[in-house]
Amino acid sequence: xxxxxxxxxxxxxxxxxxxxxxxxxxxxxxxxxxxxxxxxxxxxxxxxxxxxxxxxxxxxxxxxxxxxxxxxxxxxxxxxxxxxxxxxxxxxxxxxxxxxxxxxxxxxxxxxxxxxxxxxxxxxxxxxxxxxxxxxxxxxxxxxxxxxxxxxxxxxxxxxxxxxxxxxxxxxxxxxxxxxxxxxxxxxxxxxxxxxxxxxxxxxxxxxxxxxxxxxxxxxxxxxxxxxxxxxxxxxxxxxxxxxxxxxxxxxxxxxxxxxxxxxxxxxxxxxxxxxxxxxxxxxxxxxxxxxxxxxxxxxxxxxxxxxxxxxxxxxxxxxxxxxxxxxxxxxxxxxxxxxxxxxxxxxxxxxxxxxxxxxxxxxxxxxxxxxxxxxxxxxxxxxxxxxxxxxxxxxxxxxxxxxxxxxxxxxxxxxxxxxxxxxxxxxxxxxxxxxxxxxxxxxxxxxxxxxxxxxxxxxxx
Amino acid sequence: xxxxxxxxxxxxxxxxxxxxxxxxxxxxxxxxxxxxxxxxxxxxxxxxxxxxxxxxxxxxxxxxxxxxxxxxxxxxxxxxxxxxxxxxxxxxxx
Numbered sequence: 001x002x003x004x005x006x007x008x009x010x011x012x013x014x015x016x017x018x019x020x021x022x023x024x025x026x027x028x029x030x031x032x033x034x035x036x037x038x039x040x041x042x043x044x045x046x047x048x049x050x051x052x053x054x055x056x057x058x059x060x061x062x063x064x065x066x067x068x069x070x071x072x073x074x075x076x077x078x079x080x081x082x083x084x085x086x087x088x089x090x091x092x093x094x095x096x097x098x099x100x101x102x103x104x105x106x107x108x109x110x111x112x113x114x115x116x117x118x119x120x121x122x123x124x125x126x127x128x129x130x131x132x133x134x135x136x137x138x139x140x141x142x143x144x145x146x147x148x149x150x151x152x153x154x155x156x157x158x159x160x161x162x163x164x165x166x167x168x169x170x171x172x173x174x175x176x177x178x179x180x181x182x183x184x185x186x187x188x189x190x191x192x193x194x195x196x197x198x199x200x201x202x203x204x205x206x207x208x209x210x211x212x213x214x215x216x217x218x219x220x221x222x223x224x225x226x227x228x229x230x231x232x233x234x235x236x237x238x239x240x241x242x243x244x245x246x247x248x249x250x251x252x253x254x255x256x257x258x259x260x261x262x263x264x265x266x267x268x269x270x271x272x273x274x275x276x277x278x279x280x281x282x283x284x285x286x287x288x289x290x291x292x293x294x295x296x297x298x299x300x301x302x303x304x305x306x307x308x309x310x311x312x313x314x315x316x317x318x319x320x321x322x323x324x325x326x327x328x329x330x331x332x333x334x335x336x337x338x339x340x341x342x343x344x345x346x347x348x349x350x351x352x353x354x355x356x357x358x359x360x361x362x363x364x365x366x367x368x369x370x371x372x373x374x375x376x377x378x379x380x381x382x383x384x385x386x387x388x389x390x391x392x393x394x395x396x397x398x399x400x401x402x403x404x405x406x407x408x409x410x411x412x413x414x415x416x417x418x419x420x421x422x423x424x425x426x427x428x429x430x431x432x433x434x435x436x437x438x439x440x441x442x443x444x445x446x447x448x449x450x451x452x453x454x455x456x457x458x459x460x461x462x
Numbered sequence: 463x464x465x466x467x468x469x470x471x472x473x474x475x476x477x478x479x480x481x482x483x484x485x486x487x488x489x490x491x492x493x494x495x496x497x498x499x500x501x502x503x504x505x506x507x508x509x510x511x512x513x514x515x516x517x518x519x520x521x522x523x524x525x526x527x528x529x530x531x532x533x534x535x536x537x538x539x540x541x542x543x544x545x546x547x548x549x550x551x552x553x554x555x556x
Binding site for chain 2: 069098350
């Protein structure tokens with residue numbers, strides 16, 4: 001190790017420390033912004049110090065890449081709608097995977113004949129792994145992005161032979177991996193590896209339905225980190241290993257939280273496309289009671305405590321600002337307003353929290369499911385906005401239901417439940433909801449934003 | 463020995479990651495993911511040598527593409543995370 005290398009590696013230690021500190025500060029909303037800044041400083045240090053590397057002799061290509069990528073990234077970050085965050089994170093997961101794949105490829109194509117012959121099996125195995133994980137992340141994320149942004153149908157695409165195709169893929173990966181490591185000069189194996197990775201990511205994601213997307217995004221987030229770690233192992237770059245693993249761990253923890261919130265194993269989510277759909281259980285009997293927005297207002301005016309349960313429908317209707325306005329009016333009226341956020345509400349972890357934060361709802365009024373369920377009886381009114389499965393009592397009551405066993409926000413235990421919905425149909429997951437038929441439930445049909453706006457207007461007329 | 467040393471780093475960084483992220487509250491999970499996007503752009507560091515080194519054309523092209531993609535994540539990820547985190551506010555204590 002010469003002097004410059006020592007300096008670079010010391011700077012990497014500093015950068016890693018800053019990343020860790022940045023993540024630590026992310027554990028509270030008050031310090032999170034500072035944490036993000038500190039993490040960015042770590043990144044700047046790592047990049048700048050790497051440019052001192054003696055291997056780097058020309059800068060024009062680097063500048064070109066950074067300018068193009070940086071400009072696109074900055075534009076995307078400034079212009080993205082908060083409702084579209086899941087798509088953006090998916091897309092970025094994909095870019096991360098693609099960057100690792102290309103880095104793996106570049107590392108291989110940059111090796112001299114001598115280097116190719118002297119490199120250890122460890123190098124080739126990690127390179128192969130980089131290309132594989134990077135490729136799966138990329139194509140999987142593109143599919144997830146397509147489904148989330150509505151460019152593709154969000155339905156699970158299932159066809160006969162899907163299971164066989166996947167098994168075939170896995171076998172082919174092992175075979176190609178063996179030849180890749182033993183015969184690295186032959187670029188055929190490299191191309192096979194890239195093709196296999198891309199097509200595996202495609203099939204694995206296309207067979208997963210839209211409601212399971214939060215799990216998929218979190219998992220792909222994890223993969224993008226693992227791909228960076230693999231690239232770090234292949235090139236002996238410690239900062240890539242450490243940082244990639246932080247991301248990998250983060251994605252894995254979120255994946256686990258999402259799975260628990262749906263009472264399903266990761267395997268069940270990933271392989272759901274391979275199993276037969278569950279037969280509809282018992283028929284729900286009962287009557288739906290419909291309430292007008294005006295009558296809803298009279299109830300709310302008298303309420304002492306209100307709980308709002310938002311779901312993806314709130315994001316679709318862009319109703320969060322109207323909800324915030326209603327909250328202020330209710331609070332002026334002497335009513336307390338809380339929000340209950342289920343872990344899988346929305347299309348990605350924490351999506352609802354960001355939307356409500358955008359509408360100026362203070363984060364300390366947002367509660368998790370386990371915080372509100374024990375005191376559900378105390379709420380005069382629960383307003384369910386664009387959520388369905390996360391408040392579905394079938395998860396507790398109906399053994400035959402596909403969501404049986406999933407922990408839900410027990411809205412039906414409150415004194416009154418308002419369900420704001422476009423129509424009385426089943427939700428995204430296509431599961432019937434007995435909540436709609438409960439004695440204390442009133443359906444307020446129509447566009448959620450319109451409904452809330454008319455309630456807000458009623459307050460104004462008062 | 464080199465491999466063992468790298469595996470030690472993998473082990474320790476993995477555990478550290480789990481301990482750190484477990485403490486992030488649910489309300490910050492979306493910024494955590496976009497922040498992870500930014501951090502995973504660390505691939506940029508690896509791609510710099512491929513892009514600016516004394517390499518053949520293919521390696522330079524691949525390296526430069528990797529630099530561009532990783533830069534999207536770094537710049538876009540940090541900016542959008544900052545934008546989101548600026549929105550999180552506490553209730554005014556009157």
